[in-house]
Amino acid sequence: MAIMSYIQAVTAALREEMERDEKVFVLGEDVGRKGGVFKATEGLYDQFGEYRVLDTPLAESAIAGVGIGAAMYGMRPVAEMQFADFIMPAVNQIISEAARIRYRSNNDWNCPIVIRAPYGGGVHGALYHSQSVEAIFANQPGLKIVMPSTPYDVKGLLKAAIRDNDPVLFFEHKRAYRLLKGEVPEEDYVLPIGKADVKREGSDVTVITYGLCVHFALQAAEKLAEEGIDAHILDLRTVYPLDKESIIEAAKKTGKVLLVTEDNKEGSIIGEVAAIIAENCLFDLDAPVKRLAGPDVPAMPYAPTMEKFFMMNPDKIEKAIRDLAEF
Amino acid sequence: MATNRHKELGLTDEQVLEMYKTMLLARKLDERMWLLNRAGKIPFVISCQGQEAAQVGAAFALDRSEDYVAPYYRDMGVVLAFGMTPKELMLSAFAKAEDPNSGGRQMPSHFGQKKNRILTGSSPVTTQVPHAVGVALAAKMEKKQFVSFVTLGEGSSNQGDFHEGLNFAGVHKLPVITMVENNKYAISVPSEKQLGNEKVSDRALGYGMPGYTVDGNDPLEVYKTVKEARERALNGEGGTLIEAVSYRLTAHSSDDDDRAYRNREEVEEAKKLDSIYTFASYLKELNILTDEIEVEMTNDINNIVNEATDYAENAAYAEPEDALKYVYEE
Numbered sequence: 001m002a003i004m005s006y007i008q009a010v011t012a013a014l015r016e017e018m019e020r021d022e023k024v025f026v027l028g029e030d031v032g033r034k035g036g037v038f039k040a041t042e043g044l045y046d047q048f049g050e051y052r053v054l055d056t057p058l059a060e061s062a063i064a065g066v067g068i069g070a071a072m073y074g075m076r077p078v079a080e081m082q083f084a085d086f087i088m089p090a091v092n093q094i095i096s097e098a099a100r101i102r103y104r105s106n107n108d109w110n111c112p113i114v115i116r117a118p119y120g121g122g123v124h125g126a127l128y129h130s131q132s133v134e135a136i137f138a139n140q141p142g143l144k145i146v147m148p149s150t151p152y153d154v155k156g157l158l159k160a161a162i163r164d165n166d167p168v169l170f171f172e173h174k175r176a177y178r179l180l181k182g183e184v185p186e187e188d189y190v191l192p193i194g195k196a197d198v199k200r201e202g203s204d205v206t207v208i209t210y211g212l213c214v215h216f217a218l219q220a221a222e223k224l225a226e227e228g229i230d231a232h233i234l235d236l237r238t239v240y241p242l243d244k245e246s247i248i249e250a251a252k253k254t255g256k257v258l259l260v261t262e263d264n265k266e267g268s269i270i271g272e273v274a275a276i277i278a279e280n281c282l283f284d285l286d287a288p289v290k291r292l293a294g295p296d297v298p299a300m301p302y303a304p305t306m307e308k309f310f311m312m313n314p315d316k317i318e319k320a321i322r323d324l325a326e327f
Numbered sequence: 328m329a330t331n332r333h334k335e336l337g338l339t340d341e342q343v344l345e346m347y348k349t350m351l352l353a354r355k356l357d358e359r360m361w362l363l364n365r366a367g368k369i370p371f372v373i374s375c376q377g378q379e380a381a382q383v384g385a386a387f388a389l390d391r392s393e394d395y396v397a398p399y400y401r402d403m404g405v406v407l408a409f410g411m412t413p414k415e416l417m418l419s420a421f422a423k424a425e426d427p428n429s430g431g432r433q434m435p436s437h438f439g440q441k442k443n444r445i446l447t448g449s450s451p452v453t454t455q456v457p458h459a460v461g462v463a464l465a466a467k468m469e470k471k472q473f474v475s476f477v478t479l480g481e482g483s484s485n486q487g488d489f490h491e492g493l494n495f496a497g498v499h500k501l502p503v504i505t506m507v508e509n510n511k512y513a514i515s516v517p518s519e520k521q522l523g524n525e526k527v528s529d530r531a532l533g534y535g536m537p538g539y540t541v542d543g544n545d546p547l548e549v550y551k552t553v554k555e556a557r558e559r560a561l562n563g564e565g566g567t568l569i570e571a572v573s574y575r576l577t578a579h580s581s582d583d584d585d586r587a588y589r590n591r592e593e594v595e596e597a598k599k600l601d602s603i604y605t606f607a608s609y610l611k612e613l614n615i616l617t618d619e620i621e622v623e624m625t626n627d628i629n630n631i632v633n634e635a636t637d638y639a640e641n642a643a644y645a646e647p648e649d650a651l652k653y654v655y656e657e
Contacts, residue, residue, distance in 0.1 A: 025468065051468050057498055062457050062491035069461020069475075072446055073395070075468070077461075089487070096451045097458070105439045105447040106430030107653040141654045165656045 004184040007177035009151035010040045010116070013158035014078065016188060018048055021076060024162055027054040028063055028080030037082055038118060038177055064090035064115060068098050068167075071113040076162055084119035084171060085128045085299075091136065098167040099142030114161045118174035119147075120212055120262055122311045125174075126302035132211075132263035132294075137169055138240040138272070144168045144193055145240040149214035151182040153237060156191030164193060173212040180215060194238045196246035202232035205324045206250045208273055209260035210236040213312050217260060220318035229325045239269045244276050251277045255286035256324045262312045265293035287327040292320045329612040332547050336554070338387075340615045346387050346546055347606055347616065350379040352628050353404040354603050356413055357577075359632050360420050360435070364581045368640065369420045373436045374577040375403040378508050380602030381571035382478075383408055384546030385506055388553035389476055395462045397446040397455035397477040400436040401508065405478065410443040413631050417639035424645040431645050452483040456492035456505065463501035463566070474502040474560045476553075481570070482513025484527050493568065497534035500565035504556045507568070508543060510575035515588040531568035543571030544602040576601065 004012065018024045025048075026041055032055035035042035045053040056063050060081060067077035081087045087094070094115065101111040121130030134145050146161055146168055148154045154172070161168035199214055200221055207217045214235045221231035234250040236242065251257045257277055259270035274289045292312070294300070300310045333343045353375050360372040375382065382404025389396070391409055398405045403416065415427050422431035428439045428447070439447030446462070448455050459477035466473055483489065484507050496503045507527045511518050524530065531538025537559075541548045549571050556567035574597035578585040585594075610616035616624075 057491070057494055059491040059494065061488055062460070062495045065454060065457025065488060065492065066461040066464055066495055069397075069446070069458030069463075070465045071461070072458065073462045073465040075461075075465050092451055093454060093457065093488075096449050097454050100449065101447055102653050102655070104429055104433050104437070104449065105441075106426075106428075106432060107657075108427065108441045109439060109447045110656065144655075 001183045001185050003181055004151045005178050006151050006154055006172070006180040007038060007040055009154035009184050010158060010172060011042060011044070012184065013155045014041065014044060015047070017159055017162045018044065018052060023074065024076040024078065025052040025054065026078045026080065027056050027067060029056060029058055029082050031055060031080050036080065038174065040080070040116070060086055060090040061093050064093035065097070067113045067115070068093060068101070068111055071111045072101065072109055076112055078114045078116060078162060081115060081117035083129050084117040084133045085131045087117055087133055094137065094143070094167070094169070095140050099140045102166060103142055110165050111167050112165045113167045114170055115167070116170045116172065118177070119171045120173040120175055121300040121307065122175045124302065124307065125300070127299035130300035132261070134171055134239050135263055135268050138269055142166065143240060144238060145171065146193055146238050147171045147211045148237060149199070149211055149235050151180060151184045153191060153197070155184050156189050157193065157237065159188070160190040160193050163190065168193065171211070176212045176215065194241060194243060196243040197235045197237055198233065198250070199235045200231060200233040202230040202254070204230045204254055205256045205258060205321050206232045206234065206254045207258045207260060207317070207321065208234045208236065208247060208250060208270070210239055210269070211262065213260045213262055213317070216312055216314045217317050219314040220321060223314070223318055224321055229322060231321050236269070242272060242276065247273055247276050248280045251281045252284040255284055256327065257285070257289045258292060258320050258324055259289065260292045260312065260317055262294055264296050265291060266296050268293055287324055290320060290324055292316060329609050331613055336547060336551050338550070342387070343610060344615060344620070346383050347610055348624055348628070349383045349408050350404060350546065350603060350606065351624065352413065352631065353379045353382070353407055355628050355632050356416055356635070357403060359636060361577070361581065363420065363636070369435070371434055372420070372581040373400050373579070375401045377574045377576035377597070377601065378510055378543065379404045380546040380606060381506070381508055381543035381549050381573055384549030385476065385553045385571070388550045388557060390473065393473040395444045395446060395459070395473065395475040397459040397475065398438050398448065399452070399455065399479050399483070400448070401480070402438065402478055403436070406438050406440070406445055409445055411438070411440055411445065413635040414638050417635040418642060421639040421642065422644070423639055423642040424649070425642050430649070453479055453486035453488040455479070456488050457495070459503050459505070460492045460496045460501055463496060463503035464499065466502055467499065472561055474504055474557050476504045476506065478506045478508055480513060481507055481509040481518050481527055482516065482521050484530070485521060493534040493536070493566070496566040497536050500563060502560035503566040504553060504560060505566065505568050506553070507570045509570050509572045512575050512579070512589070514579040514583065515585070527570040528568055534568065536566045536568055538568040538570070540570040540572060543573030544600045544605060546602060546606055573602070574600070
């Protein structure tokens with residue numbers, strides 16, 4: 001088994017899927033010759049050529065919309081938005097079109113597109129290179145939203161997304177790209193979309209989160225273990241539709257639940273997770289469900305002081321777990 | 328006596344009669360839908376009336392067994408020519424379960440039918456342009472000999488997706504034919520308040536493709552222009568932007584009253600150019616549409632429209648819980 005970075009796992013999944021199925025192709029800004037601004041598609045242009053690793057005009061609605069058309073025809077497009085922050089011009093195509101194609105045609109047409117986008121902060125990206133955009137799409141039945149936390153999950157889930165017959169938004173944390181490394185099997189495997197994954201077994205406090213915050217939560221948990229506080233960590237992996245069963249099971253396990261996201265607090269994914277717990281776990285809870293999130297300001301500021309204030313980190317999670325453990 | 332203009336286009340008398348019949352069928356189905364709406368039997372109509380010549384002329388210039396179309400909501404003529412049946416259109420008007428477009432989920436005229444390569448469409452305008460470009464990209468990647476054909480109104484040509492889609496097609500010389508059906512109005516706003524330039528087709532220059540403005544009331548001129556565009560597309564010469572100018576003879580929809588924004592004299596003037604009459608005159612002058620054929624055709628269409636209406640009216644609605652189906656693959 002090879003040790004890979006998070007972004008190498010992205011590239012590996014793309015390469016393997018493109019080798020497996022010639023209908024799979026990549027399109028986006030700078031994905032071709034340059035191999036992407038983060039190098040997610042590095043080497044693919046040389047291996048697969050101009051049309052399967054297609055540099056598009058700088059126009060996000062066309063990147064999504066042309067991909068959607070190709071997907072309806074029967075191709076397997078993997079569209080890249082250079083930054084999740086720049087997905088906004090494509091929202092009409094994603095929500096009004098991709099999400100509704102199967103439903104509105106009564107199952108006659110479908111739209112097997114994957115839209116990848118790097119999200120998240122902590123990289124001095126300021127307001128428009130740091131955002132978490134998942135909540136915008138997370139009340140749109142027809143879409144699936146995958147946000148992996150480890151290189152292993154990246155490869156298995158991206159391959160599953162490409163093979164999925166419905167549209168999948170695949171959000172990759174850009175700080176995780178080179179920060180996170182892990183063992184990734186060289187062979188072909190897929191992981192189930194729509195299934196959460198327990199990343200750490202514990203008995204005192206349940207932490208439910210996703211993306212880079214899983215990594216921060218694991219760091220916090222290791223530290224707290226020295227104090228005898230045993231955290232249970234559930235990684236949502238798919239943030240829409242949510243894996244209700246696993247959420248309920250994890251909440252019941254300890255009776256104390258901390259929900260963590262890097263996104264702004266109000267209207268975020270974890271609000272929905274809290275609602276699921278409130279509906280199903282009232283008599284199993286030993287403390288109020290706590291949410292730990294970014295502040296409700298429009299987006300992450302540039303200056304290091306304010307960026308650090310906004311950004312999630314292991315210390316914030318550690319404190320929140322300890323508070324709950326002592327409740 | 329009119330000059331025979333269709334022969335030099337390679338069209339037989341039978342083919343032009345078939346074109347006319349398709350135009351007339353679209354008109355008669357549309358008129359019936361208005362009656363059904365005013366009788367309280369169907370909630371909504373949005374019309375093709377005034378645009379049948381452009382729609383049918385264009386569709387007949389395509390390969391109706393290979394090409395893909397991404398029609399907009401007025402394109403009854405296009406979808407009829409591409410194989411959707413009157414019965415299926417009526418099922419959509421009545422929102423019945425058997426409606427192949429959407430099973431009664433969408434408003435009428437939101438076309439889609441995979442077996443006839445009619446891409447499913449929505450209400451937000453112009454989103455279909457990038458889709459057609461995507462199909463054309465697939466044709467180029469797969470080295471297939473077909474084109475995609477997309478239509479929209481002149482108001483829609485102001486949307487970003489028009490620009491983004493056509494530019495994409497221009498960069499990659501993709502086999503996509505874009506036809507703007509300029510019917511002079513975007514609901515109430517006249518084209519001079521929609522377009523900064525005189526002709527939509529002038530915009531083609533910005534996308535590196537030829538642009539043509541044609542008489543949308545003349546099915547033969549539209550046929551010729553689309554036919555040539557298709558040949559260029561298959562030769563690897565890329566897309567074409569066509570503006571077919573006609574007139575919207577009805578209000579925007581059954582929920583609109585156009586007396587608020589245009590006078591009756593203008594509408595009456597436009598009716599003189601109505602292709603249903605002008606094309607019939609052409610065919611009559613050439614003795615192709617004889618009295619005998621016309622009577623037969625009218626009777627035939629009346630029967631088709633009646634049968635379609637009766638069938639759709641009596642067909643079943645979807646079960647309430649069917650609303651839960653097909654969000655994702657099942």
